Amino acid sequence: xxxxWQLSLLAALFLSATVFVSNPAMAAGKQTLTxxxxxxxxxxKHMEGTAAECTRxxxxxxxxxxxxxxxxxxxxNTTDKAVLAVLGQQAGKKAxxxxxxxxxxxxxxTAVAAK
Numbered sequence: 001x002x003x004x005w006q007l008s009l010l011a012a013l014f015l016s017a018t019v020f021v022s023n024p025a026m027a028a029g030k031q032t033l034t035x036x037x038x039x040x041x042x043x044x045k046h047m048e049g050t051a052a053e054c055t056r057x058x059x060x061x062x063x064x065x066x067x068x069x070x071x072x073x074x075x076x077n078t079t080d081k082a083v084l085a086v087l088g089q090q091a092g093k094k095a096x097x098x099x100x101x102x103x104x105x106x107x108x109x110t111a112v113a114a115k
Contacts, residue, residue: 033106034096034114035069037087043073052092059088067097067106074101078108086111 038044038051039058043066046054059065065076065087076097078084086095094114099106 029100030098030109031101031106032096032098033067033069033074033101034094035067035074037090037093037095038066038068038073039063040066040073040075044068050092055091056088059091065091067095072104074104074106076106076108076111078111080108083108083111086113089113 036051037055038046039055041058041063042054048054048057055065065084067074067076076087076099078087078099083097090111090113096112096114097106097108098110099108
């Protein structure tokens, strides 16, 4: 049985590495998403004026910006004034955001108008 503890240790390390790599939540890093800037309350169903007007109104009343990518709506979290300014300018238009994605929430680090 000499060396069996070493084999057990190697097996445990291998299994730990496999679980870490196969779990996207644990391996999450910054991602870049492109979509239309809206708000978390209305999503794609704007209720007041144009998409841009509705988004700006809802955000001014406390809703968060959101990014509509296909059929998914991501809530954008940021306090960065430069990022918020870009999102406001791009309301109802396409933008590209970079940040840490956690389910349908994105902690945004940068935002630019989509090309």
